[in-house]
Amino acid sequence: MAEIETEGFEFFGVEEREFRMMVIERIETMMVHSKLSKNTLAQKANLGRSSFYEKMDREGRSHFTLLDIFRIAKALDISILQIFPMTELERQHGGQLPLSASTLHFLDQMLAAPKEDIEFLSDVYKNLQQRDQKDI
Structure with a gap:
């Protein structure tokens, strides 16, 4: 089977805090794109509002669970892969979307x-x- 050229899904060398901030950045970007507030997204994703706010705090220590990520992606009507910075270029730019x-x-x-x-x-x-x- 031919090798499929991918930029990888690995996050070697990326610290957990930095990765968490990238995910928050991407969720915020998708919220703006969907014209949703944190409160509205928390409701649509069936997440506790205070818990969601805490997890969206870049300086906080709370983390999204995999179930949280699935619920957020479903509420935003996107693939869960869109929540994660996939390419090296995206990682270099702090997880921001190319556009x-x-x-x-x-x-x-x-x-x-x-x-x-x-x-x-x-x-x-x-x-x-x-x-x-x-x-x-």
């Missing part, structure tokens, strides 16, 4: 647009790129 929450929201809106609108915007973007290339 901002506002950009992710915009992309979701664009992908939900009718095919004709997407094609039109694609053509506009191509024209802008061609114009920028001429200016160089």
Whole structure:
């Protein structure tokens, strides 16, 4: 079987506190993307509010359980893998997603647009790129 090129799911060399902060960062980003407050996410995930707040404290010592992670992912309607920083680049940037929450929201809106609108915007973007290339 051919080797599948992955960047790995391992977190060797990442301290537990640093990893926990990366997970918190990603959950916060997903909350912004979904327009949820901590209180609302705790309710949707069926987690105790005070417990959730404590676990979201970057300086605290509480940790999310695997069940918490599953519940949060389900409440956010995402894969649990999206909660973890998967690539070395993401880890170097503190677990942040490659795109901002506002950009992710915009992309979701664009992908939900009718095919004709997407094609039109694609053509506009191509024209802008061609114009920028001429200016160089």
